[in-house]
Amino acid sequence: MDFLIQMVGSRPVEIIAVLCGLANVTLIIRRSIWNYPFGFVMVVLYAFIFYEYQLYSDALLQVYFFFMQIYGLANWSQNRTGDGPIVVETLPGRSFALHLAVTAVGWLVLSGLMARYTDASYPFWDGAIAALSVLAQYMLARRWLESWFLWITVDVLAIGLFITKDLAPTAALYGVFLILAIIGLIQRQKASETTPA
Numbered sequence: 001m002d003f004l005i006q007m008v009g010s011r012p013v014e015i016i017a018v019l020c021g022l023a024n025v026t027l028i029i030r031r032s033i034w035n036y037p038f039g040f041v042m043v044v045l046y047a048f049i050f051y052e053y054q055l056y057s058d059a060l061l062q063v064y065f066f067f068m069q070i071y072g073l074a075n076w077s078q079n080r081t082g083d084g085p086i087v088v089e090t091l092p093g094r095s096f097a098l099h100l101a102v103t104a105v106g107w108l109v110l111s112g113l114m115a116r117y118t119d120a121s122y123p124f125w126d127g128a129i130a131a132l133s134v135l136a137q138y139m140l141a142r143r144w145l146e147s148w149f150l151w152i153t154v155d156v157l158a159i160g161l162f163i164t165k166d167l168a169p170t171a172a173l174y175g176v177f178l179i180l181a182i183i184g185l186i187q188r189q190k191a192s193e194t195t196p197a
Helices: 002-008 012-029 035-052 056-078 093-117 123-141 147-164 168-194
Strands: none
Touching (some): 012 035, 012 168, 056 093, 123 147
8 A cells, every 4th residue: 555655646636647647558558549638637737747846858848748649649540450559660770760869969958958047957867858758759659669669768767867856656657657668569569560561
């Protein structure tokens, strides 16, 4: 029981955000379009939570996530198999490397600006999570398998940052996200072998 209290926290806003996050990722793994309602609620709540804790890059990231929820919902709606799940695609290695290079530049610019012009806490650590999440969310909306490698990296980085910032419920949530991302990667790899590109 103590673990559950620690994971979901005591503040209603964080409890709701955690529960919506779990539902969102679980439904993404199942390739269900019904992940999006939970995603919308989660990103709005976490925008407020991260702003309150001076994690400005993560707070801004939630605004991006909100609009990517709209884009992803539209894209997923048009790319479903006959029985409902989305069709999984893969990204060529050269294109993936280019996406990573652009993301690295974005990370350095964002983190530098946050370090110089705000009182951001851990701007480069927070900025790395934000930059990789931007790319991962875009790739997820495009249904690319490689998004799961990025989500695993994001989750590992986020767990450490949120523990450092004493956001134990959110760190616990990202621990669950890490497990779910590994499961998602395995399931998407299987799906990419059985569905057309």
